[in-house]
């Protein structure tokens with residue numbers, strides 16, 4: 317029986333990187349508690365991913381493959397997860413704070429009569445109590461949380477916890493479970509994923525963001541920069557750019573958009589309002605390009621360039637191309 | 643079309659958050675409170691549904707201290723019909739499980755086709771209450787919704803929802819819980835006549851005992867801290883664009899080691 321259980325999310329036929337982050341963290345917690353680390357995979361054929369999880373320290377992989385679990389849906393997945401947790405009684409359950417995690421974790425917790433500390437950026441143990449540090453007010457402050465019910469459920473922010481390879485057996489346990497389809501749920505009609513195949517802002521390692529200073533909907537320069545970095549980069553925007561209709565709502569970074577924690581955040585033509593800074597202030601490295609030397613973004617930027625972005629970004633892209641080709 | 647809108651009052655996004663002396667929470671003096679922006683989208687959408695079906699009701703459910711009446715009145719001024727205010731110190735800690743339990747209890751006895759929550763409250767940032775509420779009421783949830791289309795017979799709803807890298811379209815039977823995401827709509831402002839009318843609209847004040855609840859928190863939060871202060875780094879001014887770009891790109895590789 318695993319003391320720590322992680323939920324490994326599968327998306328578009330692949331395990332999400334955030335699942336390996338959970339496994340690495342889960343491994344450390346399981347070692348401290350002196351127990352096993354389990355991972356649960358949901359969906360037909362999901363057991364194929366067991367070897368990948370084993371690499372990151374998972375002792376036991378539970379796969380629940382009922383045919384009704386082919387497509388994600390909150391009620392059925394929550395039933396499956398609840399079943400496994402009731403059965404194996406882990407002390408700690410870790411999930412990712414992804415779109416799916418936000419949908420699934422609280423529903424599962426409500427079924428189990430427990431709570432979720434969501435969007436944690438670090439964990440520690442106090443005895444057998446899991447303490448999760450989580451940003452609040454989109455990062456304007458932090459607090460340490462714990463769950464006083466069983467199991468202790470937490471979701472972790474993607475891209476923050478370190479991965480570490482620790483080979484373990486990853487032995488597969490198939491779990492048979494029949495979904496109660498009498499409970500009403502939704503059905504997916506159309507999954508119109510972006511064809512560009514770009515990572516989501518919340519999962520990107522590098523974000524190139526443009527604000528009102530872009531002057532219009534033409535973001536070619538920034539798309540180009542993200543393109544140079546490749547699939548780990550994506551383009552974001554300030555609310556001013558979104559409200560002007562230049563960018564999609566889902567591109568907005570900030571307190572009322574997405575809170576992001578990339579390794580590198582490049583802000584172009586963004587002044588650095590309190591709401592914007594809240595959402596990206598915990599990026600590891602911030603670069604700002606702005607023509608106003610007094611722009612507040614410079615007080616947070618590790619590297620600032622004062623000047624016209626339309627002159628600087630093309631040069632920046634050239635330099636990037638050269639250095640990344642080395 | 644009858645909607646319940648779960649509405650939280652939160653500090654204005656302009657607020658500079660400060661942690662109190664013993665780290666048990668934030669300093670609340672002088673904070674200006676507003677409706678959680680996502681809950682504003684919910685109010686707007688509920689009003690549009692009522693207008694579309696030319697019948698129905700929009701009821702606001704709020705848990706929180708006395709000051710929250712202001713937020714309820716603002717929603718009533720936008721056009722909502724009445725409010726239920728659960729005002730009780732025992733449920734002021736914002737624990738999503740307790741919020742969901744209390745909202746579920748407050749909704750019993752009310753008629754509804756749909757329940758709106760915000761996808762997250764921008765103070766505690768839990769993003770949990772909607773899904774927990776749906777589970778407690780044993781109805782489906784559709785989270786992170788940017789478009790809502792209710793069928794003429796009011797039996798089903800089709801929603802567009804955000805997923806990583808795109809959108810998906812899902813359909814479900816009503817009643818259900820939807821959680822509002824930015825992009826759903828542009829909330830209206832309260833009109834002057836709306837503000838006048840709102841003063842006469844009913845707001846029922848309830849305690850937890852009235853709802854037959856004895857809620858127990860599932861979460862404890864403490865050791866509040868401020869983020870590490872980011873120091874301004876290097877600022878390059880007056881360099882030629884090519885030179886500035888070169889210096890920074892090189893620093894990103896050799897100094898910051900992020901590329």
Ligand SMILES: Cc1cc2nc3c(=O)[nH]c(=O)nc-3n(C[C@H](O)[C@H](O)[C@H](O)COP(=O)(O)OP(=O)(O)OC[C@H]3O[C@@H](n4cnc5c(N)ncnc54)[C@H](O)[C@@H]3O)c2cc1C
Pocket residue numbers: 526527528529530553554555556557568569570571572573574584585586587588589590591592595605606607608611623624625626655679
């Ligand atoms: C309730 C509420 C919630 C909000 N939530 C968010 C949120 O989540 N995210 C968010 O971003 N904002 C949010 N805002 C808006 C926020 O207050 C700011 O208005 C917004 O962030 C400003 O965007 P900006 O920096 O792109 O525009 P501006 O503040 O107008 O800044 C534009 C910058 O571009 C620079 N510039 C112009 N031309 C050039 C050029 N050619 N080259 C280089 N630099 C140039 C200017 O010097 C200026 O600094 C919110 C506001 C409210 C009221």
Ligand SMILES: Nc1ncnc2c1ncn2[C@@H]1O[C@H](COP(=O)(O)O)[C@@H](O)[C@H]1O
Pocket residue numbers: 647648649650651678680681703704705706738741758759760761762763764766767768769770771772
């Ligand atoms: N105190 C409250 N009163 C009414 N609704 C609430 C309250 N707390 C949370 N909610 C609802 O739940 C949503 C998500 O909140 P949270 O789970 O705290 O991020 C909010 O947008 C509201 O719709």
